Amino acid sequence: MKKKIDCVVVTYNRLGLLKKCLEALLAQTYALKHIYVVNNGSIDDTYEYLEEMKFKHDEVVPIHLKNNLGGAGGFNRGLKNFIKNSDSDYVWVMDDDTIPTTTALEKLLIKVPGLRNWGFLCSNVRWKDGCAAVMNTPAPTKDWNSEMEKGMVKLTAASFVSILFPRKVIKEVGYPISEFFIWCDDVEYTLRITKNNYAGYLVGNSIVEHKIKKNIGTNIILETDKNRIKRYSLANRNEIYTNRKLGTKKDLIKALLNKGILEPINIIRYSKNYKFYKLCVSIKGTINGFFFNPNIDRKE
Structure with missing residues (x-):
């Protein structure tokens, strides 16, 4: 059938x-x-x-x-x-x-x-x-x-x-x-x-x-559109949450190292625009990842 x-x-x-x-x-x-x-x-x-x-x-x-x-x-x-x-x-x-x-x-x-x-x-x-x-x-x-x-x-x-x-x-x-x-x-x-x-x-x-314009992943350091930068707070929050709930301790540590330390450092070192704004967005998202606890929706 x-x-x-x-x-x-x-x-x-x-x-x-x-x-x-x-x-x-x-x-x-x-x-x-x-x-x-x-x-x-x-x-x-x-x-x-x-x-x-x-x-x-x-x-x-x-x-x-x-x-x-x-x-x-x-x-x-x-x-x-x-x-x-x-x-x-x-x-x-x-x-x-x-x-x-x-x-x-x-x-x-x-x-x-x-x-x-x-x-x-x-x-x-x-x-x-x-x-x-x-x-x-x-x-x-x-x-x-x-x-x-x-x-x-x-x-x-x-x-x-x-x-x-x-x-x-x-x-x-x-x-x-x-x-x-x-x-x-x-x-x-x-x-x-x-x-x-x-x-x-x-x-x-x-x-x-x-059909994306450029064949690159999401990257706050390279982002040039100020209106899109605030979305990266969600990216960090969601990634930390996912590793908290579904990853191993090693996964969570790796995510924290990347989003909590390496990303802010690289924003300061390499970003060519909106450095302070990007830094605030990145840090805010990472912190929010520890307090974000949405319910899993199982109802129609």
Whole structure:
């Protein structure tokens, strides 16, 4: 019996990218039953476009939010809608700047019959030049090559850029933490899954493109947009929290060394703008990580 698959896409004021993403999703060789598009309070023409698309394509189901809840809140709402309103077996999750190749979903699903107790399967994320997308480098396990003959790398954590979850796993571990708002919500969620004794894998021949402007990771030292700098407080807070709750003592010490000591020093030494502001943001986020204790959302 053919498995039913839904998709969750989160968007905010990036209509051009969303159009390309939906075009790629509708062209998949393995058809999607529903495509839930979480519109995070966009103020461009996203609302009108999605309302038009839902009449052209029955698969497209807009979820319009009044406010921008960030990627974390968007994925939380999208997965809740999947669990509550669909009977599909799996859900495929991505940002609106993810452009999957036509066989990306099919390549993920081909691996399912041979797997036991798996919690997620993610795609091989590339940048526009074909190189690996630095921002989406997953975290391998110590036995990362145990399924290499099947074209898969075993993981502890991965990003929300083309990742497949079984319904039963979501119902067991709950939803992404909305309070994270942005950054590290995907790491926490996938790590929560593997900590619950489910396996995660990267499928090498499932290819997607992540349409980011530059192929770099998040870096407060190199950040030039003052309006984005305050987000790094969330990055530090969320990383410290994740290592407190789900990491080892060694992981937490490493995170503290990096965020609490090395990052402030490197801001002073190497940052070319907004040094004092960046320093305050970085330190504030790291401190907040010790007091941040959001609830794990398990209700629909």
